[in-house]
Amino acid sequence: MGKYITKRIILAIVTIWAVATITFCLMNLVPGGPFLSEKAISPAATEALEAKYGLDKPFYERYLTYISGALHGDFGDSLKQRGRTVMDIISSKFPVSAKVGGIAVLMSLLLGIPLGVLAAYKRGTWVDSLFSVIATCGIAVPSFVICTLLMYAFGVKMKILPTLGLTSWQNYLMPVFALSAYPTSYIMRLMRSSMLDVLGQDYMRTAKAKGVSQKVALFKHALRNAILPVITYLGPMIAYTLTGSFIVEKIFTIPGLGGEFIKAINGRDYTMIMGTTIFLATFMIIMNVIVDIVYKIVDPRITLK
Amino acid sequence: METKKNPLSLQLNLNPDDFLPASKDEKESLVIMRESVSFWKDGFRRLRKNKVAMICIAIILVIMIFAFVVPSFYPYTYKDQIIGANNLKPMTYSADEQARIAAGEEVFPHFLGTDKMGRDYAIRVMMGTRISLLVGLIAAAIILVIGSIYGSVAAFAGGWVDLVMMRIVDIIYTIPDVLLIVLLSFAIQDPLKKLAEIPGFNWVNVVGENMISIFIVFALLYWVGMARMVRSQILTLKESEYVTAARALGASSSRIIKNHLLTNCIGTLIVTTTLQIPSSIFTESFLSFLGLGVAVPMPSLGSLASDAINGLNTNPHQLFIPAFVISMIILSFNLLGDGLRDAFDPKLKN
Numbered sequence: 150m151g152k153y154i155t156k157r158i159i160l161a162i163v164t165i166w167a168v169a170t171i172t173f174c175l176m177n178l179v180p181g182g183p184f185l186s187e188k189a190i191s192p193a194a195t196e197a198l199e200a201k202y203g204l205d206k207p208f209y210e211r212y213l214t215y216i217s218g219a220l221h222g223d224f225g226d227s228l229k230q231r232g233r234t235v236m237d238i239i240s241s242k243f244p245v246s247a248k249v250g251g252i253a254v255l256m257s258l259l260l261g262i263p264l265g266v267l268a269a270y271k272r273g274t275w276v277d278s279l280f281s282v283i284a285t286c287g288i289a290v291p292s293f294v295i296c297t298l299l300m301y302a303f304g305v306k307m308k309i310l311p312t313l314g315l316t317s318w319q320n321y322l323m324p325v326f327a328l329s330a331y332p333t334s335y336i337m338r339l340m341r342s343s344m345l346d347v348l349g350q351d352y353m354r355t356a357k358a359k360g361v362s363q364k365v366a367l368f369k370h371a372l373r374n375a376i377l378p379v380i381t382y383l384g385p386m387i388a389y390t391l392t393g394s395f396i397v398e399k400i401f402t403i404p405g406l407g408g409e410f411i412k413a414i415n416g417r418d419y420t421m422i423m424g425t426t427i428f429l430a431t432f433m434i435i436m437n438v439i440v441d442i443v444y445k446i447v448d449p450r451i452t453l454k
Numbered sequence: 455m456e457t458k459k460n461p462l463s464l465q466l467n468l469n470p471d472d473f474l475p476a477s478k479d480e481k482e483s484l485v486i487m488r489e490s491v492s493f494w495k496d497g498f499r500r501l502r503k504n505k506v507a508m509i510c511i512a513i514i515l516v517i518m519i520f521a522f523v524v525p526s527f528y529p530y531t532y533k534d535q536i537i538g539a540n541n542l543k544p545m546t547y548s549a550d551e552q553a554r555i556a557a558g559e560e561v562f563p564h565f566l567g568t569d570k571m572g573r574d575y576a577i578r579v580m581m582g583t584r585i586s587l588l589v590g591l592i593a594a595a596i597i598l599v600i601g602s603i604y605g606s607v608a609a610f611a612g613g614w615v616d617l618v619m620m621r622i623v624d625i626i627y628t629i630p631d632v633l634l635i636v637l638l639s640f641a642i643q644d645p646l647k648k649l650a651e652i653p654g655f656n657w658v659n660v661v662g663e664n665m666i667s668i669f670i671v672f673a674l675l676y677w678v679g680m681a682r683m684v685r686s687q688i689l690t691l692k693e694s695e696y697v698t699a700a701r702a703l704g705a706s707s708s709r710i711i712k713n714h715l716l717t718n719c720i721g722t723l724i725v726t727t728t729l730q731i732p733s734s735i736f737t738e739s740f741l742s743f744l745g746l747g748v749a750v751p752m753p754s755l756g757s758l759a760s761d762a763i764n765g766l767n768t769n770p771h772q773l774f775i776p777a778f779v780i781s782m783i784i785l786s787f788n789l790l791g792d793g794l795r796d797a798f799d800p801k802l803k804n
């Protein structure tokens with residue numbers, strides 16, 4: 150186990166380094182720069198700004214400066230939001246996204262798993278068909294469609310839910326619903342199909358023959374074996390949902406990390422792009438390692454190597 | 455001579471006619487033979503029984519007719535602005551057109567009204583559907599080719615080649631896709647513009663730089679899932695006896711991959727490609743929604759929906775129609791993919 154985790158950490162560092170390098174190269178390949186779009190400032194001022202942030206230096210020098218800074222935990226200042234460090238911005242924006250995303254993840258687990266189990270248990274009945282229709286729609290309808298429909302129905306027509314910001318609990322309803330629609334449906338489908346596999350296994354018959362009650366058989370014997378695919382999906386899902394969806398944040402004007410990232414990309418805020426990318430990649434990799442370990446706890450038959 | 459047979463005897467009552475050679479008809483009636491059912495025939499037979507999948511195919515065909523055939527004889531075009539006909543409601547006419555109708559002229563109705571620039575909305579939705587479908591189909595084809603070659607080479611080579619190739623897949627998987635898409639599409643634009651100026655490359659302008667960069671970006675990014683899928687299939691398949699036999703007969707690696715391995719995971723390939731189409735359409739609409747997709751005035755379903763958000767209060771139908779079409783397309787392809795999986799996956803045969 151210890152050896153496995155060490156190996157994963159080394160691999161993770163290599164992956165993050167590769168991600169950072171690719172992003173850095175691509176970013177510099179793109180024509181234009183962070184200060185070109187600001188028409189108000191003179192060429193001299195642009196040069197001064199570029200000199201201040203070291204953008205006039207050759208490419209490899211900037212790369213080395215950045216990487217050595219990043220290794221010391223210094224991700225630089227934002228080029229666009231003057232006077233704020235990248236770390237500052239990420240640590241103020243991430244909690245906003247994580248709060249909405251966290252509720253959405255919880256929602257999708259609490260709804261998706263039981264409904265999937267129920268659908269598998271009542272296979273072939275109208276309950277099963279109803280859930281499968283709902284799940285298919287949840288997967289097929291893009292999130293921006295869900296967002297705008299919600300916005301139109303509850304915000305514009307009925308005027309019962311606020312559409313801007315995150316001030317009261319009612320504000321959370323629509324973004325959380327929009328964010329959790331896809332994962333809930335996906336988990337429901339995964340859960341149903343893996344549960345059907347498990348229900349056909351011999352040990353389920355054995356459990357029934359031993360006189361184990363329906364509830365215990367379903368939730369103790371079957372669920373634990375059937376939940377593995379859901380756990381695999383959870384890793385990337387949590388990483389994506391917690392770091393904020395660009396669409397949901399754009400439509401409901403939530404000041405989160407997703408919107409910040411798009412803003413940084415469009416404004417060529419080099420340090421901000423690098424910082425956010427490294428943050429997202431690290432988060433993703435950590436989630437995957439955690440998932441592997443949880444996997445081992447849930448199913449002791451799995452050996453990590 | 456009549457001999458009385460013991461009622462308990464097992465002796466048969468035979469006469470010489472029973473020993474004549476059988477006629478041709480008699481022989482044929484006894485042959486129990488069925489036409490051999492090939493993999494494809496078997497799959498399609500099962501697919502045809504699946505009502506949901508057949509309805510989905512019908513819906514996709516209808517949408518395709520509207521996207522590819524109807525616009526060629528539709529009286530309006532997606533970029534012509536009709537003066538004085540801004541934001542018309544469905545089936546209404548502008549003042550100018552009403553005057554022409556009053557004068558006895560025939561005016562083709564605006565089935566879905568017009569948008570805020572005075573362009574006929576029905577044709578814009580059709581063209582948008584065409585773009586979205588093209589993106590989905592072409593991207594899926596590119597992903598199929600790259601993903602299956604990459605995955606099969608990695609699995610077949612094994613060892614450190616596999617390790618390095620799969621690490622590359624992991625890295626691409628880890629970079630946020632929106633970042634890559636935006637950066638790549640900016641980075642590609644300049645070289646593409648230069649390419650378009652070279653004689654013989656005029657088609658770049660016809661297709662549009664944005665479209666080409668979307669294809670390239672999809673091709674560079676989304677083959678990863680396909681590659682993983684194919685790799686895991688080939689890892690088990692390459693241990694089969696027929697691969698050993700082929701190698702013993704002196705077949706080259708590329709021949710084994712092409713003729714033996716890839717043909718054996720064709721079911722998975724079909725299903726994954728069908729499911730890739732809606733996810734490409736999904737991503738394209740998402741990009742267009744963020745304003746990173748196709749160039750104006752060319753519409754796509756995502757950009758139509760995005761443009762309609764500002765006028766949500768007054769013209770909600772302009773949002774609902776593209777949203778509905780895109781949901782229908784994605785839904786149909788998803789259900790069709792599920793149906794194909796049921797039909798072609800040998801593990802689900804019974």
